[in-house]
């Protein structure tokens with residue numbers, strides 16, 4: 615499974631099928647919810663049925679839908695895949711599948727470009743993420759990206775288990791010595807973490823340690839790492855990789871939800887004080903057309919039909935004459951996806967927010983402006 619990079623998403627978003635539409639299919643195949651093949655195959659049939667109705671007999675789209683169905687029914691590795699993103703434009707032999715370690719919202723979008731908003735949302739959720747697990751004599755440093763393990767270091771500092779039976783005269787010295795070894799182990803673990811950071815440059819770090827040790831471990835870290843600390847992880851140093859990965863994904867999601875909340879809060883504050891922000895779909899589209907958007911915030915399940923001009927790129931909610939060039943507007947199934955694609959093409963930051971009630975109240979979309 616390839617790691618999804620921002621660059622790959624932008625490249626995908628830039629594909630155009632000329633006169634043929636692009637079919638995008640997201641499918642939730644989460645084995646924790648949909649345990650049997652039949653469960654997500656039914657889901658697939660449901661969304662394909664409605665897509666076929668919308669395809670209006672377009673040959674390329676019919677072929678896209680057939681290919682998507684064949685791919686899913688042909689089977690894929692479900693051990694690490696919870697969501698599928700499939701992009702097809704048969705007329706141009708364009709076909710791309712991205713397997714994701716997180717569930718997605720099942721839907722089919724038929725549009726003039728790949729619908730990458732959900733993919734963007736997933737990619738944001740997965741900055742490089744460091745996990746440092748320690749106990750008294752062991753330390754493991756792991757780095758994940760998009761749920762994939764990309765680095766793993768192990769450290770073992772042996773503590774003399776039989777120390778107090780060796781006949782030292784002074785018990786206090788023994789304790790002191792063991793404490794010194796424990797402190798040295800913590801320092802070693804901090805060194806390993808910093809070394810891995812220099813190689814892998816992860817954005818966030820979570821520590822998993824017995825309750826008495828976690829604070830000590832965190833304060834021993836290099837300042838660069840301390841500022842990257844997020845919530846601790848409740849997992850032992852000997853845990854298996856699948857469990858560590860699962861727990862790391864949970865912490866990553868928390869980090870992302872917090873980041874979204876900060877962005878939405880900024881949007882609300884700037885809107886309230888009338889400073890460089892707009893909310894609602896119409897105003898956000900207008901700001902995009904004026905190239906004023908610095909950051910676009912959008913609810914992940916927001917979708918709305920609209921109109922687009924092939925001639926000048928106008929996006930709007932009302933058809934059918936383009937206010938920009940007086941050309942004929944084309945109806946689009948989801949103008950929100952169009953907005954995300956335009957924002958990505960303008961190198962705006964796009965924050966796709968999950969279950970953020972504050973953003974929903976503001977119209978489910980908004981933009982922080984450059985000026």
Ligand SMILES: [Zn+2]
Nearest residue numbers: 923926936939
């Ligand atoms: Zn136009």
